[in-house]
Amino acid sequence: MSTELLVHEDRLFPSDPGVRALARDLYAGVRDLPLISPHGHTNPAWFAENEAFPDPATLFIQPDHYLFRMLYSQGYRLEDLGIPRLDGGAVETDTRKIWRIFADNYFLFRGTPSRMWFDHALSFVFGIDKGLSPETADEIYDTVEEKLAKPEFRPRALFDRFNIEVIATTEPPNDDLRHHDAIKASDWGGRVITAFRPDPVVDPEFAGFADNVGKLGALTGENTRTWPGYLAALRQRRAYFMERGATSTDHGHPSALTADLSKADCEVLFAKVLTRDHTAAEAEIFRAQMLTEMAAMSLDDGLVLQIHPGSLRNHNKTLFETFGRDMGADIPMQTDYVNALKPLLDRFGNEPGLSIILFTLDETAYSRELATLAGHYPTVKLGPAWWFYDSPEGMLRYRRAVTETAGFYNTVGFNDDTRAFLSIPARHDVARRIDCRFLAELVAEHRLGEAEAAEVAHDLAYRLAKSAYKL
Amino acid sequence: MSTELLVHEDRLFPSDPGVRALARDLYAGVRDLPLISPHGHTNPAWFAENEAFPDPATLFIQPDHYLFRMLYSQGYRLEDLGIPRLDGGAVETDTRKIWRIFADNYFLFRGTPSRMWFDHALSFVFGIDKGLSPETADEIYDTVEEKLAKPEFRPRALFDRFNIEVIATTEPPNDDLRHHDAIKASDWGGRVITAFRPDPVVDPEFAGFADNVGKLGALTGENTRTWPGYLAALRQRRAYFMERGATSTDHGHPSALTADLSKADCEVLFAKVLTRDHTAAEAEIFRAQMLTEMAAMSLDDGLVLQIHPGSLRNHNKTLFETFGRDMGADIPMQTDYVNALKPLLDRFGNEPGLSIILFTLDETAYSRELATLAGHYPTVKLGPAWWFYDSPEGMLRYRRAVTETAGFYNTVGFNDDTRAFLSIPARHDVARRIDCRFLAELVAEHRLGEAEAAEVAHDLAYRLAKSAYKL
Amino acid sequence: MSTELLVHEDRLFPSDPGVRALARDLYAGVRDLPLISPHGHTNPAWFAENEAFPDPATLFIQPDHYLFRMLYSQGYRLEDLGIPRLDGGAVETDTRKIWRIFADNYFLFRGTPSRMWFDHALSFVFGIDKGLSPETADEIYDTVEEKLAKPEFRPRALFDRFNIEVIATTEPPNDDLRHHDAIKASDWGGRVITAFRPDPVVDPEFAGFADNVGKLGALTGENTRTWPGYLAALRQRRAYFMERGATSTDHGHPSALTADLSKADCEVLFAKVLTRDHTAAEAEIFRAQMLTEMAAMSLDDGLVLQIHPGSLRNHNKTLFETFGRDMGADIPMQTDYVNALKPLLDRFGNEPGLSIILFTLDETAYSRELATLAGHYPTVKLGPAWWFYDSPEGMLRYRRAVTETAGFYNTVGFNDDTRAFLSIPARHDVARRIDCRFLAELVAEHRLGEAEAAEVAHDLAYRLAKSAYKL
Incomplete structure (x- = not known):
């Protein structure tokens, strides 16, 4: 990209x-x-x-049914994305791992508005000019996490x-x-x-x-x-x-x-x-x-x-x-x-x-x-x-x-x-x-x-x- | 315009x-x-x-449900537009007043075919090259009225x-x-x-x-x-x-x-x-x-x-x-x-x-x-x-x-x-x-x-x- | 064309x-x-x-309901196009005659995908660069028929x-x-x-x-x-x-x-x-x-x-x-x-x-x-x-x-x-x-x-x- x-x-x-x-x-x-x-x-x-x-995954992915429905449609379990089960059963809690699933599958969003909104937020809100991909996943996670801790991101x-x-x-x-x-x-x-x-x-x-x-x-x-x-x-x-x-x-x-x-x-x-x-x-x-x-x-x-x-x-x-x-x-x-x-x-x-x-x-x-x-x-x-x-x-x-x-x-x-x-x-x-x-x-x-x-x-x-x- | x-x-x-x-x-x-x-x-x-x-308002507005439905949708009463009531109740008879309501609200028709047809009629039939607006309402009314009286507009x-x-x-x-x-x-x-x-x-x-x-x-x-x-x-x-x-x-x-x-x-x-x-x-x-x-x-x-x-x-x-x-x-x-x-x-x-x-x-x-x-x-x-x-x-x-x-x-x-x-x-x-x-x-x-x-x-x-x- | x-x-x-x-x-x-x-x-x-x-008409027209539905919609009988009746009743058997009906009415397909597919087949499969028309009907029929007999068209x-x-x-x-x-x-x-x-x-x-x-x-x-x-x-x-x-x-x-x-x-x-x-x-x-x-x-x-x-x-x-x-x-x-x-x-x-x-x-x-x-x-x-x-x-x-x-x-x-x-x-x-x-x-x-x-x-x-x- x-x-x-x-x-x-x-x-x-x-x-x-x-x-x-x-x-x-x-x-x-x-x-x-x-x-x-x-x-x-x-x-x-x-x-x-x-x-x-909170952290990038909890902020971006878990509340956004546009994002996790697409991952679900391609075979990911909601548990893998950290979505809480009603029965309190185990779900993924490693938010960086969840973020990587998202990054690995970011190509799925080509042509969708979610892609446009997410890119805009990265760029406009966080000043990030790299697209999300498996290669940039960790770097972007770190940058977003660091910025979210600052007062101007409250x-x-x-x-x-x-x-x-x-x-x-x-x-x-x-x-x-x-x-x-x-x-x-x-x-x-x-x-x-x-x-x-x-x-x-x-x-x-x-x-x-x-x-x-x-x-x-x-x-x-x-x-x-x-x-x-x-x-x-x-x-x-x-x-x-x-x-x-x-x-x-x-x-x-x-x-x-x-x-x-x-x-x-x-x-x-x-x-x-x-x-x-x-x-x-x-x-x-x-x-x-x-x-x-x-x-x-x-x-x-x-x-x-x-x-x-x-x-x-x-x-x-x-x-x-x-x-x-x-x-x-x-x-x-x-x-x-x-x-x-x-x-x-x-x-x-x-x-x-x-x-x-x-x-x-x-x-x-x-x-x-x-x-x-x-x-x-x-x-x-x-x-x-x-x-x-x-x-x-x-x-x-x-x-x-x-x-x-x-x-x-x-x-x-x-x-x-x-x-x-x-x-x-x-x-x-x-x-x-x-x-x-x-x-x-x-x-x-x-x-x-x-x-x-x-x-x-x-x-x-x-x-x-x-x-x-x-x- | x-x-x-x-x-x-x-x-x-x-x-x-x-x-x-x-x-x-x-x-x-x-x-x-x-x-x-x-x-x-x-x-x-x-x-x-x-x-x-007849006069411009009676000719253009009263028989055209495309026109008066739009005015009605924005709160004008049909009585204000001179549309006759079945019970014979009072309706506006001042056709110039009706025409002015139309002119004041002509912006509502932006992007509609009515706008295109009306502009075309003004220009093609009456030779008027000004768009209808509150400022031009009276002048256009007069021109149309005058022309309608001529044999070549029968x-x-x-x-x-x-x-x-x-x-x-x-x-x-x-x-x-x-x-x-x-x-x-x-x-x-x-x-x-x-x-x-x-x-x-x-x-x-x-x-x-x-x-x-x-x-x-x-x-x-x-x-x-x-x-x-x-x-x-x-x-x-x-x-x-x-x-x-x-x-x-x-x-x-x-x-x-x-x-x-x-x-x-x-x-x-x-x-x-x-x-x-x-x-x-x-x-x-x-x-x-x-x-x-x-x-x-x-x-x-x-x-x-x-x-x-x-x-x-x-x-x-x-x-x-x-x-x-x-x-x-x-x-x-x-x-x-x-x-x-x-x-x-x-x-x-x-x-x-x-x-x-x-x-x-x-x-x-x-x-x-x-x-x-x-x-x-x-x-x-x-x-x-x-x-x-x-x-x-x-x-x-x-x-x-x-x-x-x-x-x-x-x-x-x-x-x-x-x-x-x-x-x-x-x-x-x-x-x-x-x-x-x-x-x-x-x-x-x-x-x-x-x-x-x-x-x-x-x-x-x-x-x-x-x-x-x-x- | x-x-x-x-x-x-x-x-x-x-x-x-x-x-x-x-x-x-x-x-x-x-x-x-x-x-x-x-x-x-x-x-x-x-x-x-x-x-x-088989011959061009039998190959192109009779099995293709896209083609004969259009001809039917304009008044041709399916019998005229050689489509077999269930009762074995008489239908046209002169395939060149059927082909000419198609050619005479080829203008009906303007703007349709059938037109595009047919032209592509003529050109790509048979190397014909003339469009089908009443004038070219026989020539195209002959060329296609001749090629279909060759091994490389099996x-x-x-x-x-x-x-x-x-x-x-x-x-x-x-x-x-x-x-x-x-x-x-x-x-x-x-x-x-x-x-x-x-x-x-x-x-x-x-x-x-x-x-x-x-x-x-x-x-x-x-x-x-x-x-x-x-x-x-x-x-x-x-x-x-x-x-x-x-x-x-x-x-x-x-x-x-x-x-x-x-x-x-x-x-x-x-x-x-x-x-x-x-x-x-x-x-x-x-x-x-x-x-x-x-x-x-x-x-x-x-x-x-x-x-x-x-x-x-x-x-x-x-x-x-x-x-x-x-x-x-x-x-x-x-x-x-x-x-x-x-x-x-x-x-x-x-x-x-x-x-x-x-x-x-x-x-x-x-x-x-x-x-x-x-x-x-x-x-x-x-x-x-x-x-x-x-x-x-x-x-x-x-x-x-x-x-x-x-x-x-x-x-x-x-x-x-x-x-x-x-x-x-x-x-x-x-x-x-x-x-x-x-x-x-x-x-x-x-x-x-x-x-x-x-x-x-x-x-x-x-x-x-x-x-x-x-x-």
């Missing part, structure tokens, strides 16, 4: 010299804008406690250096948000807000659902064994989250189904799911109803409602039983929006002040259902290319499929949506480059003026995320 | 200089060919009466200037086609033909279905309360339409489902739908059967059968109740063809003389089902990229997905499919440019010879539409 | 001069690598008997000249594989292996299923009227095929459905399908169970399991009744993998040593389901773009959709998958060119180093097919 590749100045720009020059110009206007990160999964404890990050210092204007974490309703309180109480000025992710208390198939609802009652003083008490408790927690900066809720359901049941039906269904006396179909309807309830609450409190549907979580049964959730075995499914969202939209689709941001793992929905919904309903906006599609090709397909019907202004800018803190600058940089590339192509083909394109580039990189998420 | 953008000579061509030169050459060979418009929704009264068009003059060789309108079976008769009787030579769109009398869920069937009986002297009488009446109206130039029928069903029921079953089903004693599933089967009946009639009379399936019409309940149909809230759905068309194709799929043109709003069907069906069945051809996909990216995706399996000669050239008369030259121009661009890429990559490409370009721009629609 | 087009040295490379130069360099490194053909449908009798191929000579290192044919379990034995016993060194395609004995809807299972019993001495005897017979035949070089099995089911029934349920179901006392749904479940049984056997004997789902075979009823299977009327359907494969993967998805290669005719599954499954499960790899997508655009879409999630190393190189022997060099050449083009684009956009790209190009053209298929 040639070292200059790690962060080539023109990476991701079109190869045609004329279009590349346009892309460069547009990018120059947005590359140094602050990062708005309205949806993600970083750990607020990092910023509250500001401890040094979470808050990196946050500042990354030029993050605001970042949202994601917490469940029963979280006490103590880290957010600690950050606020500290003398550090970084803006870290929470987001309200109620899956554990609104999804009857979430592990421990009934217990979670019980704790929600204990926490709020509401009787969450009744439907009205349950809703009141949720409302109370939303307010609690809003006091810690939350501007949005997030919903990770298997589908985008919504429902609009009568209060009587809701009460019957709630009693069933609380006592686990429900079918899979009833669990689905309950989640569907809860999306509509969340929209109703958003009408009152103004939280932006995000729907992230379409993943069949924990597809690998053995892995789930051995290691638990989020082990890189979530597989997207066909996802319907046009029928699924109708009950919610029939009730609230035209309400001024309500804002719903839709995401998808089914790219076929972009031009067919999502751009058409976002291009019509005042309440609906379209989130950026998500998860497997948070990638150069994914983002290009997104803009090409969406723009002609929804325009740019029914989209909401970029989400990094990650727990891999060190990849955040790289991810925003990829989005800015790809958007500038797309715009440069429009300019080169005389579909957009250059001054307009510069304005749109700024909107996509900064303004739209701020306004869509009320930041 | 730079003024030169409005109609740059090289718009939509590839940016690579070599390929652009090839595209230019191919385009030069087709740019001035007459326009064949075999399917669309212009109002025949325009050409019959040849009155001046419908017939524009028709001639647009170089339209033939245009088809679309009418329901109970229409008396008086405007077509008037055009024929006039001294004007423009060729305006009708097309037979029987949805109001073959779709049990169409508003007023039973009444419409009753009127069909009155109009034809057939007893449309019986299945044979109903079919005979339809046959009679098809003949009436053919006398007014019709060469095609058109069917806008929710799905592409076809059926092949026994006569006895048809009679039972017809009785049900006529008395509204049917389920939604029975309505769907009735429509399905009627596609097959229409194919049977086409075998006799030669009308080309067009199927436009896959839109969930009037998705926005409140808007539908307040303003009626066609308010920009039609959302595409997943659409199956392979199973849906089998009953019809099992019966008629190999009949010489029958011609079925398929359209889709589900782009995933292009390469999977539509190109494979059109590349095999002698009765099946594939219509152009439709509706939301009547756009540069949409057309490119279409050619790239379809050509390798169906070739060029199982497609039928371009349809403008619009009621926005002033956008017709722009739409054909976009199609010609994109087809030439696609062909130029094939030539540049040595997949097609240049002389062959020129022949194909001519076929796509002119010949195929004439032959596929028997014009 | 300009003659230089037939095999332009730069065909399929990107038009940008810089990227084209990169593509050329990468291609130069792989163009002369031996061909690995791990899955296809050539006739082993050709290589066993080494007889001269199957073995062409095999050697094509630089085929190994080719797999496909046979049903009851085949005696005598041709493979004859090849092995001959003094010719070409490596022709078989592959085990059990559809006729595992698909209850395959013509003659029960008879086939009976013959399987007779052949193996097992009692195939019992479930254990049936499985034992299949195991025995797999061993028989492995002795003739087989390294893989292949399964052409309508869907990718798998099942994991109890032994008791299997016995009941087997009794039903054997006596034709089954519903369509039960036939589907039986096929689903048999995929899982085949995976179980693969765990023992190491055969690689290929799944080719998603085609609605013989869609054209009349054609099927008149001419039989494989008449160009197989139409792809929407295909689910994420739910369909779960039963099999729940049981065997993490087994070291098992290898499953997935194919699709539903391109929407690439990024959504297939890259995500292959990028996680150690047992799952992704086969190349298949059938209608074995084409330049199809392969580009494949790489663009798949690589970012699955990388290159969860794919398996190229399959020609053809019975058109003379097209094999062309098909591999297209794949190599398109892969080099894709890689050149990554290099030009600084997403991959040039040396790395060269290594990947070699892997895609040669190494991956050998390792994935254990060749």
